[in-house]
Amino acid sequence: MTDAAYLELIKKDPAAVSRLLVEKDREILKLQQHLLNANKVRFGTKSEKLSTEEQQKLFPVTELEEPAQEVLPTIVVPEHTRKKRTRRQLPADTLVTRIVHPPAATQCSCCGGELTQIREETTKILEYVPARFELQEHVRPVMACNHCKESAPVTTKLPAGVQLIDRCPAGVGLLSYILLSKYQDHLPLHRLEGIFARLGFELPRSRMCDWLAKLAEVLQPLHLAAKLELLKQHYLQADETTVKIQDGETEGKCHTGYFWGVLGPPPLNLVYFHYADSRAGEVPKALLSDFRGTLQTDLYAGYNQVYVPEQSVRAGCWAHVRRKFLEIQKLAPKADVNKTLELIARLYRAEPEGKPPDAAAAARKRHAAPILEKLQEHLLAWSARTLPSSEVQKAIHYALSQWDALSLFVNDSAIRLDNNLIENQMRPIALGRKNWLFAGSHEGAMRAAIFFSIINSCRLNKVNTWHYFNDVLPRIQSTPRDQMAQLLPHRWKATVKDAA
DSSP, X not given: OXXXXXXXXXXXXXXHXXXXXXXXXXXXXXXXXXXXXXXXXXXXXXXXXXXXXXXXXXXXXXXXXXXXXXXXXXXXXXXXXXXXXXOOOOOTTOOXXXXXXXXXXXXXXXXXXXXXXXXXXXXXXXXXXXXXOOOOOOOOOOBOOSSOTTSOOBOXXXXXXXXXXXXXXXXXXXHHHHHHHHHTSOOOHHHHHHHHHHTTOOOOHHHHHHHHHHHHXXXXXXXXXXXXXXXXXXXXXXXXXXXXXXXXXXXXXXXXXXXXXXXXXTTTOEEEEEEESOOOTHHHHHHTTTOOEEEEOOSOGGXXXXXXXXXXXXXXXHHHHHHHXXXXXXXXXXXXXXXXXXXXXXXXXXXXXXOOHHHHHHHHHHHHHHHHHHHHHHHHHHHHTSOTTSHHHHHHHHXXXXXXXXXXXXXXXXXXXXXXXXXXXXXXXXXXXXXXXXBSSHHHHHHHHHHHHHHHHHHHTTXXXXXXXXXXXXXXXXXXXXXXXXXXXXXXHHHHHHHO
């Protein structure tokens, strides 16, 4: 608006100028917030962790409300003795090659007599030998009777698991290596093709892609068993992330699909991924239609169809709430935002660790409930003196609008303060996206969901994925569907441990 227009507006309606200035202030704050967020995404660190100096300046102790009246849990550190640091032992099956380097001269330089060995000096060098292929010939003799011309020849069948895919020359070890290279080590197939070429073997990536498609069919029953196991639980976490799909519908542009993840926290340690071509609410509704319990998610409205009466209850995530206040930290009054972050930090510090469920629930009611009450009072007072449409008000409303869901953990010791566990399971997918960039089709993304589900579940249970797939893949086809859950990583680990 020009100066002349301002003067004309002042003459006609002086009050309109004040309203216009308020609107401009709101717009300036909004643009400042967008600029700060854009700069942080482009130039700043991804971590939300505050530095030691920032934590010390977060909130002065003198400004805390009644600090002497609040009793925080006492942390007792058990006595321990420091273990002597030793070198890690190599695996027992490590091949040891002994190379002897004799002296150049074996006669005494003084008298010319023959030298005698009195001891050895050994230098251990850990060397790497490139992987090698091994061709196995499975011979099955065909037997026939020399006397009975009418009897048919007899032979044996290949043992189960030797040829996992019909008419496929790749063994279980090679298939497992290709699978883990792409979906755990995030090597695109064209890089893997180059690695094999250096070893002298030509394995086109198109052929490896076909093998992975067949391998997904083999693992499909195990993937389904993981879903059924999760739906029986009382408490789950859920989240979703994007993946680019080269579907060919729009030239030069990829379709955006979604991996929907559902996780059963410890002690279950099981994660399930489902691929869908959209982020619509119908996807989680169908995925969790048989779930009855508490589901912890962010405030994305797509999950609303899951939270219907008598089906499931939503638990809120304090990590997302904290993130909102970190985003407006430079725009909001310092005392208000620091007090909010300090009270949220107290919730985490008051968390009971390693206690039985009943004791943990009692500790939360004793320590976390008063902190929640103080935090709610502070946010309500802060909201009353904040502009309705400002970015600060949006952060406050984000917390207050879901207060019941955020407070649900007080009465249920199984519920965690945040859904960071499932968000951490999205990180390998994000790392993979940076390497293979996109999935070649929707079917390829569905196969990736199967592989990510089982690999991430192995990692949650600290299971060696190489040993797991080499043992489980040959057994899947001969395992009844009602016993398939016994092959899931958390149960497989217990079986192997017992067997050992």
